[in-house]
Amino acid sequence: MRVALLCDVDQRVYHVGDEAIFTAEEQLLRARGHTVVRLSRQEKTGPGQSPERPEIPALVFPWPLEDRTRYLAEIRAVLDGRPEALDGGDKLFGFIEAMRDVDALVIGGGGGLNSRYGWLLSERLATALVARSLGLPVILSGQTLGPELMPSDRALLGELLELCTSVAVRDMASLRLARSLVPEHPRLGLIPDDALALVADIPQQRNVISVTLGADPDPLEREPYLQIAATALASLVSRTGASIELLAHMADPDDGGGDLALHEELAERLDGEVELLPLLRDVDAVQKVASARWVLTTRFHPAVLGAATESGVLALPLNHYGRIRTEGAFETLGLRDATVPCSALWDPVLQTPCRALIDELVDAVVADSEGEAQTLREGRQAALERQRSWWHHVDQVLRRDHDRKNCPGLPEMLTEQPAARPRFTGELTQLLAPYRAPDTEAVEPSAPPAPAVAIIMRTRNRPTMLDRALQDVISQSRQDWELVIVNDCGDRAIVEEVVDRYAELLAGRARVLHRTHSTGMEQASNVGIAASSAPLLVIHDDDDTWSPLFLQDTIAELEARPEVDAAAVQIQLVYEREISAGIVEEGGHIHWGQLDEVRLLEMMQLNRTVPIGVLYRRSLHEAVGPYDESFRVVGDYEFYLRAIALRPFAFVDRPLAQWRHRLVAHGDSANSMYAQDALHISADRRLRDRALREWTDQHGIGLPLFIAHTADRQSEQLQEMLADLTVRLERIEKHQLQQHQAQHSAPSLRRGAREVLAAGAHHGARVARRVLRRLRG
Incomplete structure (x- = not known):
């Protein structure tokens, strides 16, 4: 056929x-x-x-x-x-x-x-x-x-x-x-x-470390990525005496780039015998991996091929997608919990590789290499038998599909889950526990570690966004969390359908609270917090998202700095719109890009952060109280003001959270700051008025009265200055245009007018910025 x-x-x-x-x-x-x-x-x-x-x-x-x-x-x-x-x-x-x-x-x-x-x-x-x-x-x-x-x-x-x-x-x-x-x-x-x-026969192995790093380090930055790889390779070389072979798996056949470019950078950081291979055709690259005694990779196929040929494989997937695939491949060959997230080997506070953990990991791979090889040998034989059985079935189907109802059924072995043992044991298992989801299907499941953080997710009739938000949480590198979903007076069936969809991946770590009467986002937050137990808290609204490293980096920040109660991150503002097929991103930028710290002074002017970007200690509520439920909106801002007045926030200067805006959405899909704009303005004024009254109750109205009068007078003076400058600017523009009309042809006139107007606009913008600075004090 x-x-x-x-x-x-x-x-x-x-x-x-x-x-x-x-x-x-x-x-x-x-x-x-x-x-x-x-x-x-x-x-x-x-x-x-x-x-x-x-x-x-x-x-x-x-x-x-x-x-x-x-x-x-x-x-x-x-x-x-x-x-x-x-x-x-x-x-x-x-x-x-x-x-x-x-x-x-x-x-x-x-x-x-x-x-x-x-x-x-x-x-x-x-x-x-x-x-x-x-x-x-x-x-x-x-x-x-x-x-x-x-x-x-x-x-x-x-x-x-x-x-x-x-x-x-x-x-x-x-x-x-x-x-x-x-x-x-x-x-x-x-x-x-x-x-x-392609590796039905295992070639003779060489004492070589075959290295393949994917060109895109996301969610890591390039420098940490290279440092992790260099440190892990140095550790592996010191224990095995093996040479290093850098083998690209993705690149342009003519122009290079991709893995090749990254490997060139890595080679410059390595000592000892290093061979930088060119891009090889598939069958040659497969044989290179299969004949290597050791493999270090962030890609899928080098890990699979290395494990199938009994190599000692250090598999470091970069994200949830990579980990699901690679873990599945190891399980098919007889090992489970066999990979380690690459990001787990990086200390985000010290900005250095976690050398102790890397050494523990390398020691485990090298020490158990013989026993592991025996497990993989048995798993490989079973896997190849599955493959033969499947392709025999395919052959039968291809020859008989005209009678689809009577096609042969699958052999029973293809419907069964292969037996697999845990790859790592002892202290290393405990060190890696925060990065592993609970194993609900283990023969003897152990009690999962207590969650480090409680994620409170507020939602209401937004199934597409809730679906994305659940995937966002599941994709975090840190897996020691509990999730409380607060359905704030939305359709119960919609929420349960989405949550049930991810029951396996949530692995018993999520619960849903259905509210039948909505009194605002802050009460929803308080209800969710009360239903959780972890020592750290974060509010994750259903329409916002994180970098996969958000929990890892913010938890590390608070663990390293006991003097602070909250860690805020750089926020990426993302513009998007919802269509029938899903959500379309339309650009974005860093929110408050010049922000290098969350300071009380600036927070008093305007809220500089949002819930998706702040992780904080539960004890903060004991110190300053819960979210104020009298505010239907801006309650997060009010809480942050109380919190930062007590103790400073840590600031992680990396864009680890995405605050998503839909400028033209309506109904439940809209952002509250747009759909309830008037309510936001009113609540902000009420917040400031209440704070002012608290101050005047103790100190009287004299100083605020003087400040208000002075600010008002300065505002009037600045407005007069701006009006005078506007008149002067218009006169200058008119005079210069008249000169150009007299001296230039029509094309030149148009070009000159644009230059004058641009200069005027630039000057006007400078004046406007000066005025705004004066008004802000």
Whole structure:
């Protein structure tokens, strides 16, 4: 049979892992007598590859959410018999014709079925829709599903799974997600990553550390990222005597960059024997990793291939997405809790690598390397048997899908969870505990550590935002939290549906309080705080978000500074709007970008921070009281004034929180500061009036009366000065324009007028700023 195989190949940036998946799946299909037709992006060919091969241009989608949503709708319309929905020259029509010449579609492995890479999810769904419209069987093999999914993309993913006759994913988290999305699907299974087929035979190992660092260090900054890697490598070299080999997995085949550029920077920081390898084609890169005795990586495939060939692997995923995938790969091979978040190896207060923890980690990997190799050897054999069983099933389905109802069922072994033992034990387990979610499925689950922080999440009838907010909390590098969701008089069913969606990942750490009468945000906060127990607190409204490092960095700040009760971070203001498909970002900037400290003086003028950016001690409420429930709005500002008057705030000068604004939203989706603008102004005045009265009750009205009169008089004088300067400026502009009219042609006149007006505007702005400074005192 002629099988169209869709993977992320022939991209502008060569990706060893994606190419290796295609190569392996192509071999597995050919070994069973099928002809493979490559679905190609046709942007570039990788190192040593020939562009002359049978292929069909892939149905590449635009990246922006609105554009990919529209294009998918247009494709649906065409497939429903309305070809006029797209321009006649659109690539879809040629794609449909090309697909008529194949007998089946296999959607290959990877990690693109999520909202992070939403255009890939849309592309795969559209490709499957075309295939099904032509009566072709569709198979999905070796994918990670999610974990980041907007509600609209969850629906698309569920639709894609329904279109597939058989589905195999590469981690248990993905299998559980698939079962929740399509609970009636008869053929959902678990397999290892398909690239394992390329290391069916383990090559002779070299005493080498194969190093692959992803080029993008997010959420870390570049300098900490490089320092962590250099420190870990120095520790590993000192214990093993191995040489270092820097092996890029993503870069432009012609222009470099990507991993190559980062590896060049890293090489300059390393001592001893270091080899900086060029970008290799997939099969050569796979053999390099497979033959290395040790592997250090932040990427997925080097960790998987290293573990599968019994190497000692130090896997340091950068984010929740990376960790879900890599942990799943280790579990398939017999080890669980096998990775460590890269950020856990960085001290955000001292701004240095955590050398003691790094040494503990390296010691554990080296000391148990033989015992671990035995576990991985057994796990590898079981994983390869799963792979053989799956591809035998695929072969049967491809030959019989015309009778879909009578297709063979999945072998039982593909539906079972592999046995896995914990990788680390003893003191190291305790050191890593804050970075691990409770294991609710362990045979002998241990009691989770007491939560370090309580997150109070206020919500009301905003399911899309609540969904995003829950994913935001789950994605934190620190996992020792409890979450109290306060449904402030919103629809109970909406909230419970969203929370139930993440029950597994929340792992018993969340509870929901439903309020039937809303009296304001501050009462909602107090109710949530009373229902929690952790010593640290933070208010996380459902429409705001964090950097994955927010909890880690702010908790560390308060642990290091017992003299302060609160830690505020730099705030990134993000503008966004909600559409039917999800939320679209439209830009942003640092809020109060010149702020280097949260000071009482400036806080008295105007609130300089917001709840999403402040973590504080519960004891602060014992000292200054709860949130004032008489304020329906600005209650956070009122509380901060009381708190900072008592003790200063620490300030973390990194943009770790996103305060999200929707300027044109209405109803429940609106920001309160816009929807309730008049109420905010009134509450702010009432707050200041109350504070003034408290002062005058003790000291009389004399000084405030004098200050008010003086400020009023100064304001009048400044307004008079501004009016006089405005008249003078207008005269100057008029005179200069008359001169230009007399001396220049019309084009020159227009150019001169612009210059004069620009100069005038600049001068006016200077005057205005001077006036404002005077008014502020």
